[in-house]
Amino acid sequence: MSIINRSLAVLGLVLVTCGATQAQTSKPIKVGVFVAVTGPGSFLGDASKKTFELYTQQFNKNGGVDGRQIELVLYDSKTNPKEAASLARKLIDQDQVDVLIGANTTGEAMAVVPFVEEANIPFIALAGGSVVVDPVKKWVFKTPHTDQMSVEKIYAQLRKEKRSKVALLSGAAGYDQSCRKNAKELSARLGIDIVSDEQHGSGDTDVTTQLTKIRGSGADALIYCGAGAPSALVARNYKQLGLTLPLYMTVGVASQAYIEAAGPAAEGSRVTGSAILAFADMMQDDPIYNVSRSLHDGYVASYKEEPSAFSGYAYDALLLTVEALRRAGTTDKAKVRDALEGLKNIPGVNGIYNFSATDHLGFSADSMWIVEVKDGRYRKVD
Amino acid sequence: MVDFLQFLVAGLSQGAIYALVGLGFSVIYRATHIVNFAQGEFVMIGGLGTAGALSFALPMPLAILSALVAGCVAALVLDLIVIRLARFAPALLLIIVTIGASVALRGAAQLAWGRNFHSIPSPFGSEPLHVYGVAIMPQVILILVTTVGAVVGLQWFFRRTRFGQAMLAAAINPTAASLVGIELRHVYTATFLIAGLLGMIAGLLITPLAMVHFESGLAFSLKGFAAAILGGLGSVPGVVAGGLLLGVVESLSAGYVSSAYKDAIAFLLIIVVLLTRPEGVFGRRSTGRV
Amino acid sequence: MSGLSINDLKVHFGGIRALDGVDLTFGSSGIHALIGPNGAGKTTLVNAVTGVYAPTAGRVLFDGHDITGLPAHKLATLGVTRTFQNLQIFWTMSVLENVLAGFHLDSSAGFLRGLLRGPALVRRERELTTAALGLLRLVNLEAKANNPADALAYGELKRLEIARALAGRPKLLFLDEPVAGCTQSEKCDLAEVIRNAARESAVSVVLIEHDMRLVMAVSDRVTVLAQGRILSTGTPSEVRADPKVITAYLGTTQSHLAEQVHAVAG
Numbered sequence: 001m002s003i004i005n006r007s008l009a010v011l012g013l014v015l016v017t018c019g020a021t022q023a024q025t026s027k028p029i030k031v032g033v034f035v036a037v038t039g040p041g042s043f044l045g046d047a048s049k050k051t052f053e054l055y056t057q058q059f060n061k062n063g064g065v066d067g068r069q070i071e072l073v074l075y076d077s078k079t080n081p082k083e084a085a086s087l088a089r090k091l092i093d094q095d096q097v098d099v100l101i102g103a104n105t106t107g108e109a110m111a112v113v114p115f116v117e118e119a120n121i122p123f124i125a126l127a128g129g130s131v132v133v134d135p136v137k138k139w140v141f142k143t144p145h146t147d148q149m150s151v152e153k154i155y156a157q158l159r160k161e162k163r164s165k166v167a168l169l170s171g172a173a174g175y176d177q178s179c180r181k182n183a184k185e186l187s188a189r190l191g192i193d194i195v196s197d198e199q200h201g202s203g204d205t206d207v208t209t210q211l212t213k214i215r216g217s218g219a220d221a222l223i224y225c226g227a228g229a230p231s232a233l234v235a236r237n238y239k240q241l242g243l244t245l246p247l248y249m250t251v252g253v254a255s256q257a258y259i260e261a262a263g264p265a266a267e268g269s270r271v272t273g274s275a276i277l278a279f280a281d282m283m284q285d286d287p288i289y290n291v292s293r294s295l296h297d298g299y300v301a302s303y304k305e306e307p308s309a310f311s312g313y314a315y316d317a318l319l320l321t322v323e324a325l326r327r328a329g330t331t332d333k334a335k336v337r338d339a340l341e342g343l344k345n346i347p348g349v350n351g352i353y354n355f356s357a358t359d360h361l362g363f364s365a366d367s368m369w370i371v372e373v374k375d376g377r378y379r380k381v382d
Numbered sequence: 383m384v385d386f387l388q389f390l391v392a393g394l395s396q397g398a399i400y401a402l403v404g405l406g407f408s409v410i411y412r413a414t415h416i417v418n419f420a421q422g423e424f425v426m427i428g429g430l431g432t433a434g435a436l437s438f439a440l441p442m443p444l445a446i447l448s449a450l451v452a453g454c455v456a457a458l459v460l461d462l463i464v465i466r467l468a469r470f471a472p473a474l475l476l477i478i479v480t481i482g483a484s485v486a487l488r489g490a491a492q493l494a495w496g497r498n499f500h501s502i503p504s505p506f507g508s509e510p511l512h513v514y515g516v517a518i519m520p521q522v523i524l525i526l527v528t529t530v531g532a533v534v535g536l537q538w539f540f541r542r543t544r545f546g547q548a549m550l551a552a553a554i555n556p557t558a559a560s561l562v563g564i565e566l567r568h569v570y571t572a573t574f575l576i577a578g579l580l581g582m583i584a585g586l587l588i589t590p591l592a593m594v595h596f597e598s599g600l601a602f603s604l605k606g607f608a609a610a611i612l613g614g615l616g617s618v619p620g621v622v623a624g625g626l627l628l629g630v631v632e633s634l635s636a637g638y639v640s641s642a643y644k645d646a647i648a649f650l651l652i653i654v655v656l657l658t659r660p661e662g663v664f665g666r667r668s669t670g671r672v
Numbered sequence: 673m674s675g676l677s678i679n680d681l682k683v684h685f686g687g688i689r690a691l692d693g694v695d696l697t698f699g700s701s702g703i704h705a706l707i708g709p710n711g712a713g714k715t716t717l718v719n720a721v722t723g724v725y726a727p728t729a730g731r732v733l734f735d736g737h738d739i740t741g742l743p744a745h746k747l748a749t750l751g752v753t754r755t756f757q758n759l760q761i762f763w764t765m766s767v768l769e770n771v772l773a774g775f776h777l778d779s780s781a782g783f784l785r786g787l788l789r790g791p792a793l794v795r796r797e798r799e800l801t802t803a804a805l806g807l808l809r810l811v812n813l814e815a816k817a818n819n820p821a822d823a824l825a826y827g828e829l830k831r832l833e834i835a836r837a838l839a840g841r842p843k844l845l846f847l848d849e850p851v852a853g854c855t856q857s858e859k860c861d862l863a864e865v866i867r868n869a870a871r872e873s874a875v876s877v878v879l880i881e882h883d884m885r886l887v888m889a890v891s892d893r894v895t896v897l898a899q900g901r902i903l904s905t906g907t908p909s910e911v912r913a914d915p916k917v918i919t920a921y922l923g924t925t926q927s928h929l930a931e932q933v934h935a936v937a938g
Binding site for chain 1: 385388389391392393395396399492497498499501508510512517519588591592593595597598600601602604605633636637640641642644645
């Protein structure tokens with residue numbers, strides 16, 4: 001008996017296996033991702049990684065792209081441009097991915113651009129620097145707000161409050177310096193006077209000297225051009241010196257991690273970023289309410305923490321990729337690129353995307369919010 | 383004037399931290415002629431280890447103790463690797479080994495405490511004192527007092543204890559020291575433990591003011607090493623003076639010249655010192671005879 | 673048994689037999705000179721006994737303990753110490769501090785000297801200083817006790833090394849060519865110092881030396897090494913009369929420099 005039974009069992013197994021193969025006639029779409037899970041940009045990359053992992057799964061559960069599953073190939077670029085470039089090549093040549101997403105920092109994005117242009121593969125960057133898409137590069141798109149938008153948004157707010165004398169404090173990193181440059185360039189046009197321009201080093205553990213100078217500069221607002229942990233140091237030293245001029249931070253700070261790191265010193269400081277930072281203050285009729293809610297609720301449920309603006313960048317990149325693939329109806333790289341460029345009125349977490357041949361960022365500073373830390377949470381500032 | 387004093391306070395508190403890290407360099411250099419570039423990692427371990435233990439709801443003294451234990455284990459491992467090799471290897475190779483060890487410690491710290499920045503509360507809270515308009519964090523006073531205490535303690539240990547004198551003797555002439563019965567192996571182990579403790583004290587002091595993460599050690603190594611060569615690697619008072627000088631020069635150049643060039647100015651100072659007084663501002667010229 | 677006994681000691685460097693089966697005993701008192709032409713193996717013998725080299729074969733016993741291959745600090749605790757041909761001085765200490773460092777093993781000095789500066793400790797410290805000054809008097813350096821060590825002349829530093837070695841109350845002291853670096857005219861005044869040290873400190877001295885005048889003046893016994901083996905042992909006059917010794921020393925006109933080079937090369 002056993003021989004027959006076993007043969008039948010084996011036969012059945014073979015049939016089942018064949019059937020399974022049959023059902024997946026279309027192989028998965030490969031999305032190649034490199035994010036800064038470690039290194040100085042890890043506060044960005046960590047949120048990105050979590051978002052990609054969670055929502056790839058969710059998109060697949062909801063049927064993927066017209067029945068085709070998305071396969072995520074994700075690497076750690078260690079916040080290192082060289083590493084990012086070699087990972088991009090690996091993803092393109094070895095893993096043969098259909099779309100490339102990644103680069104949390106501007107330096108990494110710019111290191112990858114030449115390979116992307118050469119390989120003719122659509123690339124959505126997660127980096128803030130406007131230089132990534134300005135001038136427009138055929139194969140390169142990006143989702144985050146730029147430092148320039150942050151500055152514009154803050155300047156607009158200052159003018160509304162009849163403040164015009166600004167003190168700048170900047171770190172040494174690429175983002176910091178790009179923000180500082182934009183702040184200085186935009187100031188004249190927007191009627192702002194930069195009265196103090198201070199800087200700090202990357203490993204510094206004290207900025208009271210710089211803040212003391214700013215205190216004596218007559219400025220009526222302080223903008224910190226920086227990202228990640230040093231911003232908490234700035235907030236603390238600001239409180240210690242008893243400064244009273246309003247403290248503005250840019251999108252480089254836009255996550256819950258800032259409030260956790262700075263503790264009570266974060267109270268009252270203002271941050272520019274996506275509306276999702278103050279999800280509780282979003283109106284239901286906001287065109288990006290639903291998509292924000294989808295990210296917010298899923299993220300909180302899975303990771304027990306609030307999503308940051310940086311989760312939003314990753315989420316939007318994934319969303320735009322899926323949408324472009326769906327519209328292209330193929331993984332042909334040129335067609336996917338064309339579909340991306342043709343996306344209009346797509347509500348994302350960061351704003352409503354309207355790509356065009358001359359705009360690979362797709363939204364303006366209007367989609368940004370200024371939020372203020374109140375009782376340990378971000379609240380919208382009107 | 384108020385601004386000047388505020389700059390001075392910032393410079394002295396930073397300088398005190400540089401001094402503590404620099405003393406760690408000095409202690410190991412004197413005994414082994416190795417520049418231990420893993421020195422800054424002890425600062426990181428002191429701060430992160432305590433923050434990590436606090437996250438498990440340990441009371442502060444226990445948290446500090448557990449960080450110290452972790453750091454001492456790291457110091458012992460470092461001693462084992464470096465001194466085991468020291469019998470055969472040239473000093474340059476050993477210096478490279480310490481750089482490798484610092485990378486390994488960073489990796490271990492990332493596994494143990496994650497990639498985020500952490501802070502620990504100051505025992506004196508976060509409200510500054512105002513003295514003639516100068517805002518001074520109570521923690522800054524703690525930093526200065528502890529640094530003075532550590533230096534006095536170190537001097538007492540080297541001058542007045544038998545083991546400290548043995549370490550001093552071994553640093554001056556290891557062969558002669560073993561002739562009078564000093565076991566060099568113990569001296570080296572003690573050296574690494576003391577250097578580790580100095581670094582961890584610096585970490586415990588600075589973390590309530592700043593924040594540390596697994597990669598913070600590198601910057602402390604650079605500044606501490608700069609302080610040590612500025613003052614003279616071999617001299618305890620020299621290294622302390624070097625650290626304070628470096629901190630104050632940084633702060634004053636940020637305050638009165640340009641915050642963009644403060645590091646450049648500080649390092650320029652070090653280059654000038656190395657060219658004109660290679661033994662450091664306060665170091666004694668070496669007087670070896672063969 | 674007391675004293676040092678060396679049994680069939682061999683040290684080979686590759687194919688070179690620097691020591692080729694040496695049997696020798698040093699008693700617990702007196703001055704025993706070890707002489708021989710360049711390359712005879714004198715310094716190799718001291719190095720092999722004091723843990724600088726690991727012997728290829730053989731055993732070294734001291735007061736009944738097997739001390740073969742023990743490192744210097746362990747030998748010091750057992751009462752065996754030495755000087756090197758090169759000066760080994762704590763250069764940045766004073767003359768007195770150099771001798772005080774020699775008291776390291778004196779357990780009554782306590783691990784945490786000065787932790788509680790009670791009267792007992794103060795008294796103890798005074799006693800050690802007195803003892804150190806006594807040793808400096810023995811080597812004619814008392815007047816320079818508070819000078820920095822690096823201000824002394826070569827011969828004075830050699831005497832300082834001897835004083836420091838005596839501070840550890842050794843039972844056996846090897847002096848490796850103590851007058852090698854001294855000028856011809858003075859010979860560092862070591863003869864009397866060595867004689868006084870052996871007598872007053874009750875230490876057995878093994879003197880490795882080239883200078884025959886010094887050897888003949890101070891030694892109680894003399895051993896002649898040649899080509900890694902013992903050629904002759906006896907009182908100075910016996911050895912001087914030994915035809916084998918005379919033959920071995922004929923034609924040995926190598927310069928002092930050559931001897932140094934050889935010693936460094938092992």
